[in-house]
Amino acid sequence: MIVAPERIPVAGPSISDREVELVADAARNAWYKNHAEFNNRFERMLADYVGVRYAVSTPHCTAALHLALAALGVGPGDEVIAPDVTWIASVAPIVYVGAEPVLVDIDPVTWCLDPAAVERAVGPRTKAIIGVDLYGSTCDWARLQDIADRHGLALIEDAAEALGSLHHGRRAGAFGRVSAFSFHGSKTVVTGEGGMLATDDKDLFDRVLFLRDHGRNPGDRFFLNTEIAFKYRMSAVQAALGVAQMERIDELIAHKRAIFNWYRDRLSGLNGLTLNAEPADTQNSFWMVTIILDPSRGLDKFAMMAELDKRNIDSRPFFSPLSSLPAFNDRPSATRFVTPQDAGKVIAAYGVNLPSGYNMTEDKVDIVAAAVHEILAGRG
């Protein structure tokens, strides 16, 4: 049996001397009149890279989505359509603002919101749609925007996993009315914990700045709060880490794509195994290299993970359908459009994320790919 000599982790960042240098600089100097300098730089760099006018740094992506919904005025009595298969952070903020999530199926190729399923779920209470660019793939943004426009809905892009992806010439995070990114330690760009909200909409931007600082206007020195709101600011030390990472963004995305190509060279010949898609006119930043096993192989994601684990290889299960989780047991209306035939059910049951951290080398991909071949040999 193939066993990795050292445990191969599933995710992890790339930290150079530059990150350490800027973090030390922030710890020493980002106080007094300089307290916002790194945050401003990080926000400017991200906005320019994505191609939007405004960006706001937050403690995490969950906060950015919460602020987006709050600033759009989504609240009790409203419904927000979101994918059934995603990380729960895409959907939890809908509940924070008192609205009801309405979960629908994903597309079997892109693993992102199925526009036809969205269309079926639009009702009189629908206020917004949250599309999620899953694992670096991108949604069919033109069709989602068309649905949003026809029904007067706000379109929100959860681009937490897709920084650096391109869709019809535009970067992930440039679609919809407002988007959100994550810089959690497992993501493409890291600040430990961290997030960013991005938008072209000046009014929305102003409202977000107000809401994320306890309901006061930027620059307020008199503590005169006009609404009860939130405290969602990112620290300067985290922002400094983000600046250094954004300086290296092209190198980081190139490494992610190299990791995927190494895997593809070794795995794409295997029958009954599907890798992340990259449809025409898109470029995937491959946050996580993901395989979907054909059910005929007789190995679901947890069985596959156990086999990899025996070989000293870490992996992650594809996100489970939210509708299948205990957290949604008491929300029958959230799951009313989910059916047993949903494409997302099979993908979520048979999908596994392979090691995709920045410390992956071609040699390590060799080991993981050989392990996958060994596990699948003679099955299905």
Ligand SMILES: *Cc1c(COP(=O)(O)O)cnc(C)c1O
């Ligand atoms: C990681 C992630 C989030 C949440 O990011 P945090 O920074 O941990 O709040 C939201 N949506 C998706 C799709 C994610 O993968």
